[in-house]
Amino acid sequence: MTMPSVNGEQPALVSVRNLSVAFTGGARPVHAVNGVDFDLAPGEVLGVIGESGSGKSVTLRALLRILPPRRTRIGGSLRIAGKDVLALQGRALEDYRGGVASMIFQEPMLAFDPVFSIGDQIAESVMRHRRVGKAQAKQRALEMLELVQIPNAKRRLDAYPHEMSGGMRQRAMIALALACAPKLLLADEPTTALDATVQIQILLLLRELQRELGMAVIFITHDVGVACEVADRVAVMYAGRLVESGSVAAVMQDPKHPYTSGLLSSIVHGQTRDQRIEAIPGAPPDLADLPAGCSFAPRCRFAVDACRAEVPAARELAGARLVRCVLADEAEWD
Amino acid sequence: MSMPSPATSELDLRGAAPAPVFDPATALVAQATRGYWRTVLARILRDKVTVACALLLLAIVLLAVFAPLLALADPFKGSILRRLLPIGSEGFLLGTDELGRDMLTRLIYGGRLSLVMGITPVINALLIGAFLGVVGGFMGGKINTLIMRTIDVFYAFPSVLLAVAISGALGAGIFNAMVALTVVFIPPVARVAESVTTQVMSLDFVEAARASGASSFTIIRVHILGNVLGPVFIYATSLISVSMILASGLSFLGLGTKPPEPEWGLMLNTLRTAIYLNPGVAALPGAMIFMVSICFNMMSDGLRAAMDVTQ
Numbered sequence: 279m280t281m282p283s284v285n286g287e288q289p290a291l292v293s294v295r296n297l298s299v300a301f302t303g304g305a306r307p308v309h310a311v312n313g314v315d316f317d318l319a320p321g322e323v324l325g326v327i328g329e330s331g332s333g334k335s336v337t338l339r340a341l342l343r344i345l346p347p348r349r350t351r352i353g354g355s356l357r358i359a360g361k362d363v364l365a366l367q368g369r370a371l372e373d374y375r376g377g378v379a380s381m382i383f384q385e386p387m388l389a390f391d392p393v394f395s396i397g398d399q400i401a402e403s404v405m406r407h408r409r410v411g412k413a414q415a416k417q418r419a420l421e422m423l424e425l426v427q428i429p430n431a432k433r434r435l436d437a438y439p440h441e442m443s444g445g446m447r448q449r450a451m452i453a454l455a456l457a458c459a460p461k462l463l464l465a466d467e468p469t470t471a472l473d474a475t476v477q478i479q480i481l482l483l484l485r486e487l488q489r490e491l492g493m494a495v496i497f498i499t500h501d502v503g504v505a506c507e508v509a510d511r512v513a514v515m516y517a518g519r520l521v522e523s524g525s526v527a528a529v530m531q532d533p534k535h536p537y538t539s540g541l542l543s544s545i546v547h548g549q550t551r552d553q554r555i556e557a558i559p560g561a562p563p564d565l566a567d568l569p570a571g572c573s574f575a576p577r578c579r580f581a582v583d584a585c586r587a588e589v590p591a592a593r594e595l596a597g598a599r600l601v602r603c604v605l606a607d608e609a610e611w612d
Numbered sequence: 613m614s615m616p617s618p619a620t621s622e623l624d625l626r627g628a629a630p631a632p633v634f635d636p637a638t639a640l641v642a643q644a645t646r647g648y649w650r651t652v653l654a655r656i657l658r659d660k661v662t663v664a665c666a667l668l669l670l671a672i673v674l675l676a677v678f679a680p681l682l683a684l685a686d687p688f689k690g691s692i693l694r695r696l697l698p699i700g701s702e703g704f705l706l707g708t709d710e711l712g713r714d715m716l717t718r719l720i721y722g723g724r725l726s727l728v729m730g731i732t733p734v735i736n737a738l739l740i741g742a743f744l745g746v747v748g749g750f751m752g753g754k755i756n757t758l759i760m761r762t763i764d765v766f767y768a769f770p771s772v773l774l775a776v777a778i779s780g781a782l783g784a785g786i787f788n789a790m791v792a793l794t795v796v797f798i799p800p801v802a803r804v805a806e807s808v809t810t811q812v813m814s815l816d817f818v819e820a821a822r823a824s825g826a827s828s829f830t831i832i833r834v835h836i837l838g839n840v841l842g843p844v845f846i847y848a849t850s851l852i853s854v855s856m857i858l859a860s861g862l863s864f865l866g867l868g869t870k871p872p873e874p875e876w877g878l879m880l881n882t883l884r885t886a887i888y889l890n891p892g893v894a895a896l897p898g899a900m901i902f903m904v905s906i907c908f909n910m911m912s913d914g915l916r917a918a919m920d921v922t923q
Contacts, residue, residue: 344822348753369827376825383823388816393838402834403824454824 291461291494292318292341296354299333299340299518303349306566310336312518312573313354315592320461323488323495325509325526327502327541331562333518334498338464341496342381343371359461377407379462380455385471386447390439396423396450397435400457407458422453426483445476449483456487463488465497469504481507502545506530514538517563517573519589524599534601537574572603580605655918662914665907672904676723685714687721687874696890707893709879710886711872715893719900722874725786726901729868729875730856730908733790737797738848744798745805746840749813750832760806766799775858779867789868793855800851805844812839842919849912853905860901876901 299311311333318324328334339345340352343363356363359378366374383389390399400422401415408415416435423431426449439447448468455463465484469477485508488495499505505512506526513523514537522535533539540558560577563569569576571586578585582604590604656662675682690711694701697708699715706715748759766774779792812818812835821831860877862868869875871882879897887894 342823344819372825372827374825375823381820381823383816383820385816389820391817391821391835391838393842394834402826406825406830454820458824 290317290357291320291322291359292316292496293357294341294354295356297337297340297356298351298353299336299345300351300353301349302351304566307351308566309568310518310565311340312568314515314518314520316513316520316523318462318494318496320494321488321492323485323497323508323510325505325512326496326498326515327500327505327512328515329500329541329562331565332515333565334500334515335466336518337515338381338466338496338498341462342375342379342464344375344381373407376403376460377458378460379464380458380460381464381466382448382451382455382468384467386444386451387439387471389451390447392439395436395438396442397437400450400454403454404457418457419453422457423450425456425487426450426453428453444472445479448472448476448480452480452484452487456491456493459491459493461493463493463495465495467498467500470499470501477504484508502530502542514541517568518565519573519602520600521574521602522600524595524597528597528599534595534599534606535574535603536578536580536605652918656914659914659918662911662918665910665914669904669907669911672723672900673727675720676727679717679720679724682720684717684720687713687717688872689713696886696893698890699892699896706896707890709883709893715896718874718879719876719896722876722879722897723900723904725869725873725875726856726859726877727904729786729790729793729859730852730904733793733797733855733859734848734851736790736794737801737851738844740794741798741801742805742840742844745802745807745844746809746832746836748802749806749809750828750836752810752813756806759802763799763802766795771796771854772858772861775862776865776867779862784867784870786869789859789862792862792867793858796858797848797851797855801844801848804847805840808840808843809836812836846912846916846919849915850909852908852912856901856905856908 294314294316297311297314298309300307300309314333314337316324326334326337336345341356341358341363343366345352352364354364358374361370361374361378363374390396394402397416397419400419401412404410404415404418405412408418410418420431420435423434428434428446428449434442434446434450439450442450448471451468468484469480472480481504484495484497488508495508497505497508509526511523512526512529513520514529514535515521516537522529522533522538529538530542533542537558540556543556544558558577563573563576569586571584571588572578572581572590575581575585584590584604590602592600592602593606594600595606656666690708690713692712694704694708695710695712697704697712699705699707701707704714704716706719709715709718744759744763748756769777775789775792775796778795779789782788782791818831818835821835826834856876859868860875860880863875863877864881866881869878871878876897880894880901883894883897
């Protein structure tokens with residue numbers, strides 16, 4: 279399924295075709311990602327929404343090729359900034375990671391090495407990609423810390439990760455990810471580990487930096503509100519497939535896939551105390567043993583025989599939207 | 613989404629790396645960065661116990677190194693007429709041993725062999741064991757199994773017995789005793805290095821380093837070694853005292869140093885017959901072993917505290 283980007287006339291920065299990832303370490307292979315296709319234009323922000331285990335993070339790690347190679351089988355094709363990412367090896371792969379695409383991790387405490395100062399860790403990456411000396415790399419690290427609005431940045435260069443608060447660490451993580459000016463930023467739930475007030479600050483900072491620097495961002499979250507806040511387009515993921523995608527406004531106001539609709543109705547907003555929150559019944563499928571047809575069918579109230587027969591093809595709707603549901607154009611279910 | 617605006621920021625975010633010119637601001641930043649080892653040193657200096665132990669060890673080492681220059685008595689020359697003089701005798705500050713040799717001189721000279729036999733096997737075991745452990749932990753899988761299971765074989769024997777068996781098989785002598793002790797210390801060091809490496813490998817920052825383009829070699833050199841060497845080094849420091857005691861034990865059994873060479877363990881052995889006649893003098897070599905072991909242990913505790921940046 280191809281998602282035409284909003285500004286479709288530009289060459290896509292990211293082009294993912296039929297991406298699949300299976301983990302082969304266990305007794306049965308686990309199919310975490312099952313045929314994901316999307317395009318992303320330079321400077322575009324894509325929000326990927328989905329519950330835990332839907333393959334969001336695995337997709338992101340596949341884009342950066344940081345999944346353990348011995349236990350992972352990646353299929354399909356991945357072109358990012360003109361490079362065939364799946365064919366990259368050795369030095370070229372290292373240049374790509376951090377140089378073309380870089381990543382912000384969910385837990386900033388764990389993503390920094392505790393025995394080196396923040397400044398050293400940012401400088402390490404700069405020295406690697408820019409081939410500059412230590413002093414210049416440190417200077418660059420200082421500029422980055424100032425760019426992410428860390429107060430008293432000069433002193434913070436020497437701070438160790440444990441000496442900073444969660445929000446500061448996440449800012450430093452963003453500084454590290456952006457230090458080599460990547461074209462694509464992958465953000466893996468960057469605000470999940472932070473408390474609510476800090477979350478908003480980090481989101482605003484990310485959006486500001488994205489506009490200023492013009493990079494494309496793929497933003498993973500399970501928080502629909504966060505996705506609305508930062509993304510131009512959203513894609514909803516379920517059991518390793520993108521089930522729906524489109525502009526934020528369109529998907530939020532008029533979800534076409536029953537899973538999207540269920541996800542939106544399970545958000546708490548202003549219900550009174552005794553009002554039931556509508557949750558999606560059941561649990562996500564076992565990724566080692568996926569159902570034959572639509573993977574959401576066992577939980578779907580509107581499932582018909584056609585749903586269980588085969589995986590529904592992606593249907594293109596008006597306004598550059600795509601839905602993988604047999605009932606999408608009939609809209610029988612709402 | 614609108615197209616990115618042209619980079620207005622002065623940070624030159626997408627431009628090529630600037631030419632390396634000297635920049636006072638850059639130099640200032642580099643200068644403002646306090647080195648890690650300077651921090652560690654500052655922390656050690658604040659720890660009185662560690663400083664005291666380090667000074668005591670330094671004194672013993674310096675005495676041992678410069679023993680011939682101190683113009684003391686001859687450590688090998690005895691007199692049957694002044695055997696086993698008590699501590700504080702005239703001309704013999706710490707008395708004499710069972711052959712009438714000056715105890716102070718022999719204790720100072722004895723430090724040379726004892727310290728070498730304490731430290732050398734540990735350094736060798738640190739290098740070999742840390743290498744095996746880091747390689748095993750980083751490679752994982754079959755290579756790790758091969759290395760670690762081989763090392764487990766050595767755990768089947770108590771360390772003293774293993775040291776005695778190896779040095780007995782190789783034959784008596786200082787070199788063979790050190791080889792035996794090295795073999796004894798490789799398994800625990802490798803075990804510590806392997807477990808820390810495995811732990812570090814599973815942490816997010818290794819993945820983050822990979823995500824920012826670090827090669828496997830860089831990850832081992834910077835992140836694995838940076839996190840593994842601290843604990844392994846501290847563990848090895850605590851082995852020095854064990855090594856000294858084992859070395860003394862080997863000498864005691866006649867597998868290490870040979871008489872009349874002065875060595876604390878051997879001196880303890882030869883003086884044990886005099887324990888009822890002159891207990892003070894007989895206990896002196898033991899007291900030296902005890903003091904040096906305690907100092908090494910206390911120092912390794914101090915180092916552990918000082919080297920841990922998260923404290």
